[in-house]
Each structure stands twice: as C-alpha cells, then as structure tokens.
Amino acid sequence: MGKKKEKKSKNPEIDLLTVFDRIGDFFEWIKTLLFGIIHFFVKNAIVVVVLIILGFGLGLLIAKVAPRFEQKIIVAPNFKSTDYLYSKIDLLSSKISSNDTLFLKSIGIQKPSEMVSITIEPIVDVTNLMNGNEKNTELLELMAQNGDLKSIIKETTTNKNFTLHTIVLNTSSLVSSQNIVEPLLKYLNASPYYEAYNRINSQNIQNSIKRKEETILQIDGILNQFSGTYGKLSSNEKLVYYNENMNLDEVIKTKDSLANEINKLKIEQYNTSKTIKEKGIILNAKNTKTIKEKLIFTLPLVFVGLFVLYSFCISFYKKQSLKTI
Known part of the structure; x- marks a missing residue:
C-alpha cells in the first residue's frame, strides 16, 4: 500500500x-x-x-501599358424609372463582358473595345429618403430594429429608392463626352414608353405654369384697377375701401405664392426634361483600385x-x- x-x-x-x-x-x-x-x-x-x-x-x-480610367456619371431617374435604368446597365455590362462590339457600336459607342466594365450604385442619402416618404421612414425604422441600418441601405431593394445614382464606367484609355457619355445617355433615354410619359408630363407642367401666370395677370389687373380708380382718394377713404371690399394683403401673398410655384414648376420641368437626367459628369479619373495597379x-x-x-x-x-x- x-x-x-x-x-x-x-x-x-x-x-x-x-x-x-x-x-x-x-x-x-x-x-x-x-x-x-x-x-x-x-x-x-x-x-x-x-x-x-x-x-x-x-x-x-x-x-x-494597360492603364484604367474611371468615368462617373451622376444621374437622376425620373418617372419611377429606376428599375428600368438598372436593367439597362445590367444589359450593357453583359454586352461589355461578352465583347459584343456590334451592339455597342449600334448604340453610338465609337470605340467599344476600350470599354472594360460598367456598374451603377446609388448615392446614399438617408435623410432625403426619409424626408421624401413617410412609408420609407417607417420601413427603415422597422428594418433597423432587426439589423444594421448601414447594411440595410446597401441592399438592392433599398438602393433603388434613392434619388441620385452614379454610373461608373471603366475604360482602357482616355475618353471624351462625345464618344462615350452622350451615346450612353441617349441609349438610356431611348424608350418609347418613357418618351411619351415625358411629353405628357412636360405638357402638364407647361399648362400648370400657364394657368398660374394667367392668375397672376388677373391679380395684377385688380391691383392696377385699385391703384388707378382709388389713387386720387384720400388716405382715409382708401383705408375704408380696403377694409370693406378686399383683403389686399392676402391678394399680394397669393401672387407671391403663385410666383414661387411657377419657379418650382420650371425647375421641375428642367429636371424632368429627360427620363434619365444627368446631374454631373467626371471623366478620365485614374483608377488605382484595379488588380493591375x-x-x-x-x-x-x-x-x-x-x-x-x-x-x-x-x-x-x-x-x-x-x-x-
């Protein structure tokens, strides 16, 4: 033991x-x-x-020997054409990948062999997204409870709700707006449906502007009549007429309001002059993110x-x- x-x-x-x-x-x-x-x-x-x-x-x-240049086109799709825009870019991307130079030449690209890739991504603006639509605000708040908000806004379904998007085109040489950007935008805007929609929308805006301008002319006529007919009256007599017959201050405010609405409509008419409206173009930036670099x-x-x-x-x-x- x-x-x-x-x-x-x-x-x-x-x-x-x-x-x-x-x-x-x-x-x-x-x-x-x-x-x-x-x-x-x-x-x-x-x-x-x-x-x-x-x-x-x-x-x-x-x-x-084989540099890469990045072209960025900031665009705003109008008339709820975001899905249409993304599908067009996907088609272009597949044509570039398959080296379909015949198709690229048919849409006006002069040197299709120099196109390396094309992608599109939204310009993330959560504040604008939430302010523009109460449903979007409620949706983001609900989704954020079950996940990371940053990852949510990067999802494709959420991406398409943003106002501005960036088309990124990589090329193997320097390009100009005439041989790349203009043919590309012309191709993106070539849609019979959206062209007809654009014409109707433009006409509606023009009609609205015309009606408001006619109303302003009527208001000017009333103001001119008031100042002409009663201009010779004494101050006390003018004040009595003003108090008993019309609220001149409200009339002037209405005129100013109509003028502001006309200005907004003209800006809207400019912004919606194309289905895919370009907002900014940056050409020939050296791409340092490629594998070759x-x-x-x-x-x-x-x-x-x-x-x-x-x-x-x-x-x-x-x-x-x-x-x-």
Whole structure:
C-alpha cells in the first residue's frame, strides 16, 4: 500500500516536469525557426532584392501599358424609372463582358473595345429618403430594429429608392463626352414608353405654369384697377375701401405664392426634361483600385514567395536523398 501511495505522489511532479520540458522544446523550436528564416534571407539577400526590384518594375510596367480610367456619371431617374435604368446597365455590362462590339457600336459607342466594365450604385442619402416618404421612414425604422441600418441601405431593394445614382464606367484609355457619355445617355433615354410619359408630363407642367401666370395677370389687373380708380382718394377713404371690399394683403401673398410655384414648376420641368437626367459628369479619373495597379505591390511578394518555396523544395529533396543513400 505504501509503495502505491509513493507512486501516486510522484506522478504529478513527473507530469509537470514533462510539461516544462515540452514548453522549453517548443520555444527552442521557435528560436531555431526564426534563426533559419533570418539566415535564409541573409544568405540570399542579393537574390531577394533583385526579385523585389524585378516584381516592382514589372508591376509598374503592366500598370502603365494597360492603364484604367474611371468615368462617373451622376444621374437622376425620373418617372419611377429606376428599375428600368438598372436593367439597362445590367444589359450593357453583359454586352461589355461578352465583347459584343456590334451592339455597342449600334448604340453610338465609337470605340467599344476600350470599354472594360460598367456598374451603377446609388448615392446614399438617408435623410432625403426619409424626408421624401413617410412609408420609407417607417420601413427603415422597422428594418433597423432587426439589423444594421448601414447594411440595410446597401441592399438592392433599398438602393433603388434613392434619388441620385452614379454610373461608373471603366475604360482602357482616355475618353471624351462625345464618344462615350452622350451615346450612353441617349441609349438610356431611348424608350418609347418613357418618351411619351415625358411629353405628357412636360405638357402638364407647361399648362400648370400657364394657368398660374394667367392668375397672376388677373391679380395684377385688380391691383392696377385699385391703384388707378382709388389713387386720387384720400388716405382715409382708401383705408375704408380696403377694409370693406378686399383683403389686399392676402391678394399680394397669393401672387407671391403663385410666383414661387411657377419657379418650382420650371425647375421641375428642367429636371424632368429627360427620363434619365444627368446631374454631373467626371471623366478620365485614374483608377488605382484595379488588380493591375495592385500588381506593383503584389508581384514582388509573389516572386519572393515562389523563391522561398523553390528553395524549400530543393532543401527537402536533398535531405531525403541523403536518407535514401
């Protein structure tokens, strides 16, 4: 019995020593590994430096030979045509991906081979979205309770409720508004349905402006009549007439209100002059987010990594060869 107790009492000490030994072996392995890595790069410093310079130079050459330029067109789809706009951009994207130059030339693009890609994304304006529609406010509040608001507004179903959208076109060369933007906008606006809708909307606005202008002319006539007929009366007589027959202040306010409405209608008429109305154009911005631009930094790492892998394979092969001899 006494011997068994001794064995049991010694076991914990032996196990603890074993753990410390293994920890020590692990740190020793780490030190050996670090030394091996440092020794490898010191030994092959010239080769590593040459590979880094070669990779950087090759990446720079590729970026200069095949640059990418970004064209941005800010647009506002009118008459609830956002879905139509997105479907048109999707079609263009597929035509560019499949290199369908015949289709691109048919819509007026002069150099279709220089078009690399086209995408569209909304200009996120949550305040405008919420102020413009009470239903949108309630919907966002309800959805935000069950998720992140930032991720919600990036979803496609929510994207299309924003007023402004950005068309991003990547090209392989510098472009002009005449050979890219104008044909693209003409194609996006080529819809018999929306063209007819636009004509009716424009006519309705014009009729509304005309009616309001006629009302203003009538008000001016009343004011002129008042000032002409009663201009010779004394101040007290004018005041009595004004109090008993009309509220001249309200008439003037009505005229000002009509004038403001006419101004708003004219702005609306301008903004809705096209189904897809351009708001701003930015051409030939150098795109630094493409893979080719990133090659300047990734190629040196790739070359060095391949050299390390090659050296490891050669070293492994030599060691295995010695064991077999």
